[in-house]
Amino acid sequence: NRALASRRLGIADPLAAAASETGLNGRILLIEDRPASQERLSTALSAFHVVDVEADPHQALIKAAEGEYEAVLVSLDLQDHDGLRLCSQLRSLERTRDVPVLMLGEADDRARILRGLEIGAHDFLVRPVDRNELLARVRTQVRRKRFTERLRDSVQSSMEMAVMDQLTGLHNRRYLDTRTAVLFDESVLRARSLALLVLDVDRFKTVNDTWGHDAGDEVLREFADRVRACTRGIDLVARMGGEEVVVVLPDTTLEAAHAVAERIRERVEAEPFSIHRNARAISVTVSIGVASRRAGDASPAEMAKRADDALYRAKESGRNRVIV
Ligand code: GH3
Numbered sequence: 597n598r599a600l601a602s603r604r605l606g607i608a609d610p611l612a613a614a615a616s617e618t619g620l621n622g623r624i625l626l627i628e629d630r631p632a633s634q635e636r637l638s639t640a641l642s643a644f645h646v647v648d649v650e651a652d653p654h655q656a657l658i659k660a661a662e663g664e665y666e667a668v669l670v671s672l673d674l675q676d677h678d679g680l681r682l683c684s685q686l687r688s689l690e691r692t693r694d695v696p697v698l699m700l701g702e703a704d705d706r707a708r709i710l711r712g713l714e715i716g717a718h719d720f721l722v723r724p725v726d727r728n729e730l731l732a733r734v735r736t737q738v739r740r741k742r743f744t745e746r747l748r749d750s751v752q753s754s755m756e757m758a759v760m761d762q763l764t765g766l767h768n769r770r771y772l773d774t775r776t777a778v779l780f781d782e783s784v785l786r787a788r789s790l791a792l793l794v795l796d797v798d799r800f801k802t803v804n805d806t807w808g809h810d811a812g813d814e815v816l817r818e819f820a821d822r823v824r825a826c827t828r829g830i831d832l833v834a835r836m837g838g839e840e841v842v843v844v845l846p847d848t849t850l851e852a853a854h855a856v857a858e859r860i861r862e863r864v865e866a867e868p869f870s871i872h873r874n875a876r877a878i879s880v881t882v883s884i885g886v887a888s889r890r891a892g893d894a895s896p897a898e899m900a901k902r903a904d905d906a907l908y909r910a911k912e913s914g915r916n917r918v919i920v
Pocket residue numbers: 763796797798799800801802804808809810811812813816837838839911915
């Protein structure tokens with residue numbers, strides 16, 4: 597047979613794939629207060645999905661907001677409640693607005709079904725509900741929701757990748773450049789201070805040469821964590837490349853920046869870095885150059901140049917030190 601043949605050939609059988617797709621296993625909320633209908637619909641849906649049934653509209657809203665449902669079926673004929681209003685609430689609440697809503701209505705109630713589609717319900721079913729149609733429409737909505745989520749996640753991660761350094765989770769150089777320009781202009785306009793640190797791990801080449809490049813990567817990650825732990829949320833921490841990190845400190849004077857730098861230096865020196873893959877702990881130190889914006893600076897590059905020069909002097913004068 598075909599499935600066997602394709603398995604032997606090592607290719608996915610499209611029919612088998614489609615069959616397993618019908619078992620999507622979505623999480624469905626059914627909002628319905630007629631016992632007979634509850635029973636019929638939930639039995640049909642349970643063959644492929646996990647189904648919760650709720651008769652009370654208020655409870656249903658709470659459930660919908662708290663549960664991670666992938667589709668909600670709403671009866672338009674609830675006893676003491678307007679099903680349409682429920683649809684519109686589901687579409688407007690932050691926690692439920694991305695969940696597909698399917699309406700259950702009477703055949704002669706086309707006007708309300710149409711109204712429901714206008715306020716954002718995704719689909720509808722007409723009573724008496726055909727089992728296969730129910731499964732097909734619900735499946736479509738679950739699939740669509742999952743696809744949208746995957747798309748959103750991948751858009752988000754590619755946006756992150758554009759501004760983040762993959763190894764350390766710090767911001768990357770491109771983001772540092774754009775953001776520093778903005779922070780610089782802001783500090784000029786508001787007549788606020790702005791400071792910048794340039795950090796460079798000491799003798800990092802030796803770490804790589806002794807313990808290997810992967811161990812070096814581990815050190816860089818831990819280094820990044822320690823730097824982050826010494827900074828505030830509004831500070832910008834970015835990896836320039838290699839073992840060099842820049843910290844931009846808004847509203848910070850040269851003296852305060854010096855204190856931050858000293859805190860970082862101490863924290864790096866204080867405890868050896870654990871290298872898990874080599875089951876070792878190694879001592880690491882860092883040199884830091886500090887500068888702050890001066891009235892005459894035309895761009896952040898001038899401030900960064902002073903910090904770079906200070907870092908150079910820190911290296912020249914023996915490393916593991918902060919120079920302003
Ligand atoms: P100094 O105290 O003068 O800064 O000495 P150093 O050895 O730290 O300086 P140098 O700039 O000569 O060496 C930096 C090393 O960083 C060389 C390079 O192989 C290594 N490096 C750059 N990027 C990475 C990385 O992403 N991972 C690892 N493991 N090493 C890196």
